[in-house]
Amino acid sequence: MKPAQNYIELFKENRALVERGSAGVMNTLRDAALSSLARYGLPHNRLEEYLHTDVSKWFEPDWGMNLARLDMPVDFAQAFKCSVPNLSTQLYFLANDAFASSDRASKAGLPEGVFAGSLKEAAQNRPDLVEKFYGRLADMDKPGIAAINTLFAQDGYILYVPDGVTIEKPLQLITLLSSKVDLMVNRRILVVLGRASQAKLLLCDHALAANNYLTTQVIEVFAGQDSTFELYDLEETHTANLRASELYISQDAGSKVSVDNLTLHNGQTRNTVCVTFDGQGAELSLNGVAITDKSQHVDNMTFVDHRVPDCTSSELFKYVLDESSTGAFAGKVLVREGAQHTSSQQTNRNICLTREARMFTQPQLEIYADDVKCSHGATVGQLDDKALFYMRQRGIPQQEARMMLMLAFVGEVIGKVELEPLRDRLYRLVEKRFRGELTQCEGCRACR
Amino acid sequence: MNSETQDNSLIREISAEKYRYGFTTDVHTEIIDRGLTEDTVRLISERKGEPEWLLEFRLKAYRHWLTMEMPHWAHLDIPEIDYQNISYYADPTVKKEGPKSLEEIDPQVMKTFDKLGIPLEERLALSGGVAVDAVMDSVSVKTTFKKTLAEKGIIFCSMGEAVKNHPDLIRQYLGSVVNYRDNFFAALNSAVFSDGSFVYIPKGVRCPMELSTYFRINAAGTGQFERTLIVADDDSYVSYLEGCTAPMRDENQLHAAIVEIVVLDRAEVKYSTVQNWYPGDENGRGGVYNFVTKRGLLKGVDSKLSWTQVETGSAITWKYPSCVLQGDGSQGEFYSVALTNNWQQADTGTKMIHIGRNTKSTVISKGISAGHSQNSYRGLIKVGEHADGARNYSQCDSLLLGDKCGAHTFPYMDVKNETAIVEHEATTSKISEDQLFYCNQRGIPMEQAIGLIVNGYAKEVLNKLPMEFAVEAQRLLSVSLENTVG
Numbered sequence: 041m042k043p044a045q046n047y048i049e050l051f052k053e054n055r056a057l058v059e060r061g062s063a064g065v066m067n068t069l070r071d072a073a074l075s076s077l078a079r080y081g082l083p084h085n086r087l088e089e090y091l092h093t094d095v096s097k098w099f100e101p102d103w104g105m106n107l108a109r110l111d112m113p114v115d116f117a118q119a120f121k122c123s124v125p126n127l128s129t130q131l132y133f134l135a136n137d138a139f140a141s142s143d144r145a146s147k148a149g150l151p152e153g154v155f156a157g158s159l160k161e162a163a164q165n166r167p168d169l170v171e172k173f174y175g176r177l178a179d180m181d182k183p184g185i186a187a188i189n190t191l192f193a194q195d196g197y198i199l200y201v202p203d204g205v206t207i208e209k210p211l212q213l214i215t216l217l218s219s220k221v222d223l224m225v226n227r228r229i230l231v232v233l234g235r236a237s238q239a240k241l242l243l244c245d246h247a248l249a250a251n252n253y254l255t256t257q258v259i260e261v262f263a264g265q266d267s268t269f270e271l272y273d274l275e276e277t278h279t280a281n282l283r284a285s286e287l288y289i290s291q292d293a294g295s296k297v298s299v300d301n302l303t304l305h306n307g308q309t310r311n312t313v314c315v316t317f318d319g320q321g322a323e324l325s326l327n328g329v330a331i332t333d334k335s336q337h338v339d340n341m342t343f344v345d346h347r348v349p350d351c352t353s354s355e356l357f358k359y360v361l362d363e364s365s366t367g368a369f370a371g372k373v374l375v376r377e378g379a380q381h382t383s384s385q386q387t388n389r390n391i392c393l394t395r396e397a398r399m400f401t402q403p404q405l406e407i408y409a410d411d412v413k414c415s416h417g418a419t420v421g422q423l424d425d426k427a428l429f430y431m432r433q434r435g436i437p438q439q440e441a442r443m444m445l446m447l448a449f450v451g452e453v454i455g456k457v458e459l460e461p462l463r464d465r466l467y468r469l470v471e472k473r474f475r476g477e478l479t480q481c482e483g484c485r486a487c488r
Numbered sequence: 489m490n491s492e493t494q495d496n497s498l499i500r501e502i503s504a505e506k507y508r509y510g511f512t513t514d515v516h517t518e519i520i521d522r523g524l525t526e527d528t529v530r531l532i533s534e535r536k537g538e539p540e541w542l543l544e545f546r547l548k549a550y551r552h553w554l555t556m557e558m559p560h561w562a563h564l565d566i567p568e569i570d571y572q573n574i575s576y577y578a579d580p581t582v583k584k585e586g587p588k589s590l591e592e593i594d595p596q597v598m599k600t601f602d603k604l605g606i607p608l609e610e611r612l613a614l615s616g617g618v619a620v621d622a623v624m625d626s627v628s629v630k631t632t633f634k635k636t637l638a639e640k641g642i643i644f645c646s647m648g649e650a651v652k653n654h655p656d657l658i659r660q661y662l663g664s665v666v667n668y669r670d671n672f673f674a675a676l677n678s679a680v681f682s683d684g685s686f687v688y689i690p691k692g693v694r695c696p697m698e699l700s701t702y703f704r705i706n707a708a709g710t711g712q713f714e715r716t717l718i719v720a721d722d723d724s725y726v727s728y729l730e731g732c733t734a735p736m737r738d739e740n741q742l743h744a745a746i747v748e749i750v751v752l753d754r755a756e757v758k759y760s761t762v763q764n765w766y767p768g769d770e771n772g773r774g775g776v777y778n779f780v781t782k783r784g785l786l787k788g789v790d791s792k793l794s795w796t797q798v799e800t801g802s803a804i805t806w807k808y809p810s811c812v813l814q815g816d817g818s819q820g821e822f823y824s825v826a827l828t829n830n831w832q833q834a835d836t837g838t839k840m841i842h843i844g845r846n847t848k849s850t851v852i853s854k855g856i857s858a859g860h861s862q863n864s865y866r867g868l869i870k871v872g873e874h875a876d877g878a879r880n881y882s883q884c885d886s887l888l889l890g891d892k893c894g895a896h897t898f899p900y901m902d903v904k905n906e907t908a909i910v911e912h913e914a915t916t917s918k919i920s921e922d923q924l925f926y927c928n929q930r931g932i933p934m935e936q937a938i939g940l941i942v943n944g945y946a947k948e949v950l951n952k953l954p955m956e957f958a959v960e961a962q963r964l965l966s967v968s969l970e971n972t973v974g
Contacts (some may be wrong), residue, residue, distance in 0.1 A: 070910040129721075141621075161517070249797075289813050293742070348517065377892070380891070380893070390903075392903060392905075392906040394906050395873065395904075395905060395906050397906060398903065398904050399901070399903045400902050400903075401899075401900065401903075401912075402900050402914065403897070403899060404896070404897060404898050404899075405886075405895070405896055405897040405914060405916055406563075406894065406896045407888065407894055407895045407896060408893075408894040409888075410888035410889065410890055410891045410893070411891070411918055412888070412916060412917070412918070413915075413916075413917055414917075415913070415914060415915040415916070416897070416912075416913075416930060417911075417912060417913045417914070418899070418901060418911075418912045419910060419911045420903040420908065420909070420910040421908070421909040421910070421911075422906055422907065422909070
């Protein structure tokens with residue numbers, strides 16, 4: 041409870057400052073966030089849902105926060121070294137947690153009515169729109185980071201796609217963490233898709249300086265009726281980076297959402313994904329890859345709530361754990377009474393490469409309807425000795441053979457990425473990661 | 489799936505028949521006053537004429553229990569239990585003095601076990617080839633076949649007798665697998681445990697017959713807290729069966745047992761349970777709360793322990809038979825069929841703790857839910873740092889019969905060794921319409937068809953049961969499912 045108390049006091053002292061740097065709509069929820077934080081505190085590992093990640097500890101150090109919205113210079117050119125070749129995207133930047141209006145973030149090329157950009161500006165210019173959606177999904181009635189994020193978030197990114205509009209070009213939001221001091225960043229992303237609209241969003245997390253960072257991120261996605269949305273959340277930071285992310289998705293009837301959570305390089309990461317089916321016939325594909333070494337830690341928790349009949353969800357998460365890294369996966373599927381004809385499949389496969397690597401996995405099914413098809417599977421194992429032997433017999437060196445097997449292992453998830461240039465790029469990134477080259481990658485010089 | 493056309497009277501007949509062990513026996517039973525204090529613990533110990541060290545053990549457990557809270561993490565809705573409103577000791581054998589021989593046992597008690605189909609008379613038992621220890625309420629009534637077993641050096645007697653005759657063994661092993669601090673119900677049991685069975689198989693002995701304990705709650709307002717301890721010495725083998733029933737009562741009765749099994753080098757123990765405590769009526773009134781701690785310690789190399797359970801009874805089941813795979817090359821198995829109907833709730837599964845090298849575990853769990861029941865599988869597979877080459881395979885299937893019931897799976901996997909292979913699979917589905925249609929087409933009525941399909945679904949587990957039990961279990965599954973159609 042103690043770190044939470046510190047933040048409550050910090051907020052009370054600086055409330056005016058926080059609110060001045062933000063917008064009215066975002067300020068209206070701060071009281072609710074304050075009482076939620078006071079009630080539940082920060083999530084700690086005595087809670088079942090945070091058993092393997094003590095997030096509250098992350099908040100103990102004295103983090104710098106840019107409450108006064110000082111301009112923090114960020115070199116956007118650095119991000120380009122991590123760009124996706126052959127993929128033309130509509131680019132946006134977040135410098136720490138402030139939306140950065142860069143020349144590169146051209147507004148041209150977006151269909152009419154689409155609104156993409158600073159959440160703060162949107163809240164000022166279109167308060168009616170933002171108010172309708174902001175904070176509606178993020179659940180503050182339980183321990184989590186939604187409360188502290190809502191309390192301090194001042195800016196972020198919004199994507200609004202009106203009914204019937206298709207954005208062909210993928211949107212890319214690059215977050216660059218860069219500061220001279222250890223910094224806590226509270227980022228907020230809101231995505232609203234109108235009826236029968238389509239969009240693709242790629243989120244890239246980079247840390248440019250070697251400081252310690254703590255990021256809280258809350259993403260809310262409203263997928264309207266018959267809409268299609270692809271979300272790629274790619275983390276490439278460094279070992280001094282802490283990240284707690286909560287993604288909330290509400291799917292209306294007939295909507296199709298696919299989420300790929302890729303953790304290629306990180307420090308400690310906790311990703312929570314909560315999806316609710318609010319309309320019949322919706323489909324969800326939720327995938328994740330985590331590749332870790334050193335003392336990195338990745339904890340993915342997913343919760344899929346089948347409230348209505350005829351929805352389909354499929355989940356695939358794969359981990360490759362090296363050295364003394366740890367991984368955790370908890371996936372819960374809830375099929376409520378009356379949600380007949382639900383089809384749900386969940387798979388979690390993990391490879392531990394060393395003795396020190398540790399994996400916790402906990403798939404869960406809670407089912408209250410009878411006409412359903414639900415399954416889950418989880419495995420923890422290692423590379424197949426027979427396959428290794430076969431490859432070595434054919435002259436492939438041990439190291440190379442191991443790498444090929446690992447690539448094939450995570451390839452199943454990456455193969456689900458629909459954007460071809462991104463898929464190729466990911467294959468390359470993963471290969472580099474396995475070769476241990478990503479730590480010296482041109483774009484992430486700060487990685488340690 | 490409509491059988492509304494069925495004759496109502498027929499349905500009534502069947503439902504009345506549903507729990508056929510629901511009778512009570514009018515037998516003089518000495519029950520101590522309700523409530524639990526240190527004096528109660530002392531009184532139980534005194535009644536049983538226990539040595540000082542055992543009383544100390546009980547008191548330590550009782551004092552620890554006072555510091556604990558009832559666990560609420562299970563997916564169960566457990567009504568408040570008033571632990572002071574339970575009588576912790578009921579003895580149906582007391583007349584004036586304890587029975588010295590079979591003839592002295594109250595004929596009513598004998599009749600009870602006859603009704604249950606438990607052959608207490610040795611000549612009856614001869615035909616079955618099963619040695620039985622029968623426990624009614626808190627006291628072991630009669631153990632059969634003792635002489636035959638004694639020739640091989642096998643000890644099979646009630647816990648009370650074992651404390652008197654084999655104090656060294658009891659002192660060595662009691663609480664060595666399930667510590668009294670283990671959990672709330674284990675602490676409670678350790679404080680007030682009454683009777684149960686003790687089995688010791690000496691080195692190199694293969695027990696020639698199945699050993700069996702039959703538990704029966706008879707007296708009202710009592711709980712049953714039995715304690716079973718099985719020790720299989722090097723190179724021995726034993727197959728142990730356990731059955732339980734209780735009368736139909738509107739009140740809930742508490743059953744909190746402990747089963748401890750110690751398996752030494754190359755020994756093998758098979759433990760089978762057919763649990764058929766009274767599940768409550770179709771409105772969820774009454775029934776037994778079954779909160780049981782069962783654990784085996786596979787201490788020796790290449791030792792083997794196999795749990796097989798068929799759970800059809802109890803209003804609430806909270807039970808996780810576990811294996812601690814300590815010896816190198818030890819093997820643990822868990823086969824379970826859990827059937828819940830009406831308002832029953834079950835949260836059951838297993839724990840496999842891999843400590844030794846090359847340890848193997850297999851978990852096959854089949855859940856069947858009907859009516860308004862909730863059925864959960866909860867399991868833990870833990871692989872320790874030194875458990876090189878550990879291997880686990882778990883499969884949990886759930887079958888849903890009806891749209892008001894729930895089926896849940898909560899497996900936990902915690903792997904600390906890179907050479908371990910842990911696999912878990914789970915599926916949930918309903919009975920295939922195609923299969924039902926196929927049966928109906930061939931003139932098999934709906935209820936029978938469901939019974940047939942469910943039995944086929946559970947076959948993988950039922951096959952692991954000893955013959956005598958398998959038949960009983962199959963019949964039980966069909967009976968428990970009656971009236972679930974519609």
